[in-house]
Amino acid sequence: MTDESVLGTKSRILDLFSDLNEADLQNIESWISSQSYKKVGDQADCTKENTCHVDEFLYDDQEVDKLVKSGKLSRFYCTDCMSRGINELIFISHSMSKQALMYIFYVLLPNDLEEKQILDVGSRLGAVLYGAYYLSNASSIVGVEMNKDFCEIQEKTLKKFSMDPNKIKIVNSDILERCDIVQNSNIIIINVLDFFVDTEKHKEMWYFFKKYIKKGSYLVSNRSMDETLSALQMSEDMMEWLTICKPNQLEHEIFFDVEGYSELFLYTVN
Ligand SMILES: C[S@@+](CC[C@H](N)C(=O)[O-])C[C@H]1O[C@@H](n2cnc3c(N)ncnc32)[C@H](O)[C@@H]1O
Structure with missing residues (x-):
C-alpha cells in the first residue's frame, strides 16, 4: 500500500x-x-x-x-491470576534502616554519650540497640519489647556477636510496666507504634512518657511529634512538653542525602 x-x-x-x-x-x-x-x-x-x-x-x-x-486501562497485570485490577503495594518497615541509625548517631545526637542511657521503646529485632552499641559510646543501652519471641531473637544476637551484657540489655515487658527504665534514660528512641497498639493505648503511652521521661532528655522519633500528637488529638495536652532541636553534629550532615532523613526528628524534653 x-x-x-x-x-x-x-x-x-x-x-x-x-x-x-x-x-x-x-x-x-x-x-x-x-x-x-x-x-x-x-x-x-x-x-x-x-x-x-x-x-x-x-x-x-x-x-x-x-x-x-480514570481506571479504564491498566498498565500492569498480575502474573499469577492475570488480573489487571492491581495496585502498587506500600512498603513499610518496622525496623530502622542502617542508614537511619547512622544518621541518628552521627548527625542528630551528640557525639559523646558516655554516662548516658539509651532506651529503645519496642526494640523488636534490636536494630536500634545494635546501632547504639556500635555507633556510640553510650554506657547503657536498653531495649524494652513486649513480644517474647522478638526478645529471644535479640538475646541470641547479643550472644552471637559477644556484645557486653553489662552494657546492652533486653527487657521483655510492656513499657507501661517499666517507668523505672524510662526515668533512668537520657535518650529515648521511638519508632512509630501505631501498628502495634490501639488508639487508646497509644494515647496512654504518650501521657506515660510525658510523666516519666526526665527533663533534659532527648527524644528521637521517625515521625514528627506534631503529626503523631495531632492525629491522636492530644496536641493541646502536650504543648510545650517538647522542643524540636537541630542536629548536634551538623558538620556530618554533608555525608548524608538529607532528603532521605527528613523523617527523623530530635526533641529535648522540657
Ligand atoms: C516499629 S517496631 C520498632 C522496632 C525498633 N525500635 C526499630 O526501630 O528498629 C515497634 C515495636 O514495638 C513493640 N511494642 C509496641 N508497643 C509496645 C509496648 N507497649 N511495650 C513494649 N513494646 C511495644 C512492638 O512489639 C514492635 O516490635
Whole structure:
C-alpha cells in the first residue's frame, strides 16, 4: 500500500469510528486486538493476557494517561491470576534502616554519650540497640519489647556477636510496666507504634512518657511529634512538653542525602 492509500484508509476508518460511542469504540478495539497477536519477531511474547492493544492513531499518550487515571486501562497485570485490577503495594518497615541509625548517631545526637542511657521503646529485632552499641559510646543501652519471641531473637544476637551484657540489655515487658527504665534514660528512641497498639493505648503511652521521661532528655522519633500528637488529638495536652532541636553534629550532615532523613526528628524534653 502506498502512503496515500494508507492515509485514505485511515480517514475512512475515522469516518466509521466517528459514529461510535466510547463503549463501542472499546469493543471494536478489543476485537481488533484479539485478531492480531504476533507469533514471531520482536513482539512474539505478546499474549492476550499480557498485552493491551491501544491504537495510537486513535489514542495518543495523553489520552492513554487519561484512560489509566480514570481506571479504564491498566498498565500492569498480575502474573499469577492475570488480573489487571492491581495496585502498587506500600512498603513499610518496622525496623530502622542502617542508614537511619547512622544518621541518628552521627548527625542528630551528640557525639559523646558516655554516662548516658539509651532506651529503645519496642526494640523488636534490636536494630536500634545494635546501632547504639556500635555507633556510640553510650554506657547503657536498653531495649524494652513486649513480644517474647522478638526478645529471644535479640538475646541470641547479643550472644552471637559477644556484645557486653553489662552494657546492652533486653527487657521483655510492656513499657507501661517499666517507668523505672524510662526515668533512668537520657535518650529515648521511638519508632512509630501505631501498628502495634490501639488508639487508646497509644494515647496512654504518650501521657506515660510525658510523666516519666526526665527533663533534659532527648527524644528521637521517625515521625514528627506534631503529626503523631495531632492525629491522636492530644496536641493541646502536650504543648510545650517538647522542643524540636537541630542536629548536634551538623558538620556530618554533608555525608548524608538529607532528603532521605527528613523523617527523623530530635526533641529535648522540657
Ligand atoms: C516499629 S517496631 C520498632 C522496632 C525498633 N525500635 C526499630 O526501630 O528498629 C515497634 C515495636 O514495638 C513493640 N511494642 C509496641 N508497643 C509496645 C509496648 N507497649 N511495650 C513494649 N513494646 C511495644 C512492638 O512489639 C514492635 O516490635
